[in-house]
Amino acid sequence: MSISKWHPGKLIILWSWGGLFAALALTQFLGSKVESSPIAHLLELLVALLILLALSVVTWKWLGGRESS
Amino acid sequence: MTNKSLILAFLFFLLTASAQTKPTVPPPEPQAAVQLVTTKQSIPKNFKTYSLFLICNPQWLDPAKNAGLLQLYRQFQSFGRAIGDDHAAVWFWKSNSYEHSDAALAQIVDVERSVRFCQAWKLTPSEGPHLVITGTYPDESHLSTGLPKDSAVYKLGNMAPPNISALLAKLTDELIASGKVDNPTGPPVPVPPARLWVQLLAVTQQTINNFGCAWSFKINAGPVSADLKSCKTS
Numbered sequence: 001m002s003i004s005k006w007h008p009g010k011l012i013i014l015w016s017w018g019g020l021f022a023a024l025a026l027t028q029f030l031g032s033k034v035e036s037s038p039i040a041h042l043l044e045l046l047v048a049l050l051i052l053l054a055l056s057v058v059t060w061k062w063l064g065g066r067e068s069s
Numbered sequence: 070m071t072n073k074s075l076i077l078a079f080l081f082f083l084l085t086a087s088a089q090t091k092p093t094v095p096p097p098e099p100q101a102a103v104q105l106v107t108t109k110q111s112i113p114k115n116f117k118t119y120s121l122f123l124i125c126n127p128q129w130l131d132p133a134k135n136a137g138l139l140q141l142y143r144q145f146q147s148f149g150r151a152i153g154d155d156h157a158a159v160w161f162w163k164s165n166s167y168e169h170s171d172a173a174l175a176q177i178v179d180v181e182r183s184v185r186f187c188q189a190w191k192l193t194p195s196e197g198p199h200l201v202i203t204g205t206y207p208d209e210s211h212l213s214t215g216l217p218k219d220s221a222v223y224k225l226g227n228m229a230p231p232n233i234s235a236l237l238a239k240l241t242d243e244l245i246a247s248g249k250v251d252n253p254t255g256p257p258v259p260v261p262p263a264r265l266w267v268q269l270l271a272v273t274q275q276t277i278n279n280f281g282c283a284w285s286f287k288i289n290a291g292p293v294s295a296d297l298k299s300c301k302t303s
Binding site for chain 2: 026034038042045
């Protein structure tokens with residue numbers, strides 16, 4: 001999927017959905033003890049971190065070079 | 070003297086002689102109700118199970134506890150008789166004066182011997198007295214090997230006498246029926262240490278939890294105010 005033109009509204013939509021899924025994954029990660037299922041907890045933490053990381057990269061890339069404007 | 074009177078006299082002599090020579094020993098105790106009187110006596114062998122009553126709790130040495138101690142002993146003695154000859158019930162005494170008086174009962178309990186078991190088997194004295202039932206001979210010279218695997222430990226410290234009686238009745242049923250008892254608190258199963266990444270994950274979780282509990286959000290907008298706290302504090 002190619003994005004023809006970035007708009008702040010698109011970033012808001014992305015961060016909203018991403019934040020929601022990251023929060024759900026983090027809630028799942030914090031909801032029970034790690035020892036009960038370490039693999040599942042690891043995946044939940046990684047998902048939360050990757051979502052936030054991906055959103056940060058996208059935002060960083062889109063904002064790159066636009067500081068002056 | 071006629072022959073008849075001679076025979077009668079002979080029979081009378083035999084009867085009186087046998088009565089005089091007959092030993093006046095008391096009837097033997099049932100084999101299962103083992104009583105170890107002195108510290109030099111060892112626990113008898115060749116039983117299917119060994120039920121050890123261990124008193125390591127100093128509270129039970131209070132003279133005020135004599136009545137309760139005697140009641141415990143009576144219950145345990147009945148238990149020892151009920152479980153049959155294949156199972157040994159062991160109570161450590163220093164002497165057998167309990168048969169005459171219970172005034173100094175606490176003084177003649179062989180606590181030192183029980184303490185050796187409690188120390189070796191990692192039994193908390195304050196939770197006692199303990200009833201340990203094991204299928205392995207409790208060799209006092211090798212106590213350092215720890216509690217045998219096929220052992221069951223019952224903590225009677227916080228149990229009322231009726232509850233102890235009920236427990237002993239249940240254990241009697243199990244010993245008679247299957248020759249062993251369930252293992253409620255046997256030796257703890259060693260838990261393998263968690264791997265490093267699991268430990269790191271747990272630390273991460275703990276850190277995020279602590280961080281999440283460290284904030285609070287308060288809105289005060291005139292008629293509307295809200296106070297949002299992350300964690301409940303009791």
